[in-house]
Amino acid sequence: MLEKIRFDFSFVFSPNISDGLTEDEINSYSEKITRIIDEIEADAPGFLEVPFDKRNIDSVKELAAKYRYFKDYDDFVVLGIGGSALGNIALRDSLNGLDWNRLSRDGRKGFPRIHVVDNVDPDFVSSILKNLDMKKTIFNVISKSGSTAEAMANYMVVRGIIESLGLDVRKHLIITTDPENGVLRKIASEENIDSLEIPPRVGGRFSVLTPVGLLSAIAGGLNIDALIDGAKNAYSLLKERNIWKNPAALNALVHYLYYTRGKNISVMMSYSNRLYSLADWYRQLWAESLGKKYDINGNEVNVGQTPVKALGATDQHSQIQLYNEGPNDKIVTFLVVRKFDNTVKIPKIHEDIDSLAYLGGKSLNELLSSEQRATAYSLAQNNRPNLNVEFSEICEESIGEFIFTYELQTAIMGKLLNINAFDQPGVEMGKKLTYSLMGRKGYSQFKEILEKSIKKYIV
Numbered sequence: 529m530l531e532k533i534r535f536d537f538s539f540v541f542s543p544n545i546s547d548g549l550t551e552d553e554i555n556s557y558s559e560k561i562t563r564i565i566d567e568i569e570a571d572a573p574g575f576l577e578v579p580f581d582k583r584n585i586d587s588v589k590e591l592a593a594k595y596r597y598f599k600d601y602d603d604f605v606v607l608g609i610g611g612s613a614l615g616n617i618a619l620r621d622s623l624n625g626l627d628w629n630r631l632s633r634d635g636r637k638g639f640p641r642i643h644v645v646d647n648v649d650p651d652f653v654s655s656i657l658k659n660l661d662m663k664k665t666i667f668n669v670i671s672k673s674g675s676t677a678e679a680m681a682n683y684m685v686v687r688g689i690i691e692s693l694g695l696d697v698r699k700h701l702i703i704t705t706d707p708e709n710g711v712l713r714k715i716a717s718e719e720n721i722d723s724l725e726i727p728p729r730v731g732g733r734f735s736v737l738t739p740v741g742l743l744s745a746i747a748g749g750l751n752i753d754a755l756i757d758g759a760k761n762a763y764s765l766l767k768e769r770n771i772w773k774n775p776a777a778l779n780a781l782v783h784y785l786y787y788t789r790g791k792n793i794s795v796m797m798s799y800s801n802r803l804y805s806l807a808d809w810y811r812q813l814w815a816e817s818l819g820k821k822y823d824i825n826g827n828e829v830n831v832g833q834t835p836v837k838a839l840g841a842t843d844q845h846s847q848i849q850l851y852n853e854g855p856n857d858k859i860v861t862f863l864v865v866r867k868f869d870n871t872v873k874i875p876k877i878h879e880d881i882d883s884l885a886y887l888g889g890k891s892l893n894e895l896l897s898s899e900q901r902a903t904a905y906s907l908a909q910n911n912r913p914n915l916n917v918e919f920s921e922i923c924e925e926s927i928g929e930f931i932f933t934y935e936l937q938t939a940i941m942g943k944l945l946n947i948n949a950f951d952q953p954g955v956e957m958g959k960k961l962t963y964s965l966m967g968r969k970g971y972s973q974f975k976e977i978l979e980k981s982i983k984k985y986i987v
C-alpha cells in the first residue's frame with residue numbers, strides 16, 4: 529500500500545515557528561490518543577464501516593449497469609443539500625475537472641454532464657433546469673431524512689416538469705435515501721422508482737463514500753473502487769497507534785492544541801482550483817460536527833473551530849495580508865498538488881525586461897508551487913502555524929484517502945473536545961421555523977414565536 533497523500537507539519541512545530549508546538553507536547557497525548565482510537569474502533573461510528581461495506585459499492589454498480597452507465601442521458605442532476613450534495617460537488621470538480629460540463633460528449637467519453645442543485649435560489653435552479661433536455665436527463669434526489677425542505681422542494685419542482693411533459697418518472701428519477709424511513713422511501717417503494725440506500729448509521733456529512741456520492745461519481749465515469757481503496761489506505765493508518773505515523777490523529781491533535789491556544793479559525797487554502805470544492809466539503813464536516821453547545825456530559829461548552837476556505841494563489845491578493853498580520857487566531861492547511869495533469873510553459877519573451885524575464889522559460893506549475901512555499905514560509909515567519917496536505921496527484925485514490933482521513937480526524941477531534949461529532953441540534957430550530965413560515969402542519973407555534981418576539985430595527 530502506498531499512500532497518495534502526505535502531511536507536512538513542519539510549520540506547526542518549534543523551532544520552525546516561534547511558540548509552536550513541541551514534540552513533547554504531542555508525546556504527552558500519546559496515551560490519550562491511543563485510548564480515543566480504541567474507543568472509536570470499539571464504538572465504530574457508522575462511517576467507519578463504509579469502505580468495507582461491499583453493498584455500498586455493489587448497489588451503485590448494479591444500478592449504473594442497469595442504466596448503461598447513464599450513457600443514454602446527456603445530464604445527470606443531483607438534487608440534495610449539505611451532506612447530500614457537497615461531496616458530490618467535490619468529487620466532480622476534483623476528479624472530472626472543472627470543465628467537465630463544458631466538454632463535448634466525446635470529451636466526456638459518452639458520460640453525462642453532472643450538475644448538483646444544492647440551493648433553492650430560483651435564479652440558480654432555473655439556470656440549470658432551463659438548459660436541460662428533460663427527455664435526456666436523469667435526476668438523483670438525495671435526502672437521508674426525506675424531509676429537508678430544499679431537497680424536497682427541488683424534487684417537487686422537477687417532478688412537476690417531468691409529469692407536465694408526459695414523461696415516465698421511473699426513467700427520470702432515482703432516489704437515494706434511508707432504507708426504511710422517510711417519505712422518499714415510501715414514494716420509491718409505492719411507485720417502484722429505482723432507489724439506493726444510505727446506511728442508517730452514516731450521517732449526511734460522512735456519507736460521500738456511500739451511494740450518496742458514488743452514484744454521481746460513477747455517472748461521471750469515475751473509478752469508485754479506487755476511491756474506496758484510498759479510504760482503506762487512510763483507515764489502515766488509523767490502526768497505527770504511534771501518533772507520528774497516524775496523520776488523522778496527529779492533525780486532530782495539532783488542531784486541538786492550537787484551538788486551546790486561541791486558534792479559533794481553521795483555514796483550508798487550496799493551491800488547486802480542482803481541490804477548492806474539497807474545502808467546501810471540509811467546512812461542513814468540521815463546522816457541523818464540532819460546533820457544539822454541550823459536551824457529552826451535558827455541560828455548556830460552546831466549542832468549535834470556524835472553518836474557512838481560501839484559494840491560492842488567488843487569495844494571496846485578498847486574504848494573506850490578514851492571515852499574516854491580523855489576529856493570530858488561525859491555523860492554515862494548504863492543499864498542494866505535486867503533479868498536475870497539465871504543464872503550462874511560460875514562453876521566453878520580454879527577456880530585456882527584468883520584471884518579466886525571470887518568468888520566461890518557467891512553468892505556471894513552478895510559479896504556483898513557489899507561491900505556496902513562499903506563503904507558508906511568510907506565515908511561519910509571522911508565527912502563524914500552517915501545514916501542507918500534499919497530493920501526489922489528483923486521482924480517485926488520493927481523493928478517497930483525503931476524505932476518509934478527514935472523517936477520521938473529525939471523529940478524533942470530537943473526542944478531544946468531548947462532544948458528539950455526529951449530531952447537529954443547532955440546525956433544528958431554523959428548520960422548524962422554516963416549516964412554520966411555509967405553513968407545514970404541526971409547526972404553527974414557531975411562526976408565532978418568530979413574529980411576536982422580535983423588536984424591529986429597520987432602517
Ligand code: PA5
Nearest residue numbers: 610611612671672673676732733
Ligand atoms: O450532515 C448532515 O446530517 C446534514 O448536513 C445533512 O446532510 C443535510 O441537512 C441534508 O439532510 P438530508 O440528507 O436528510 O436531506
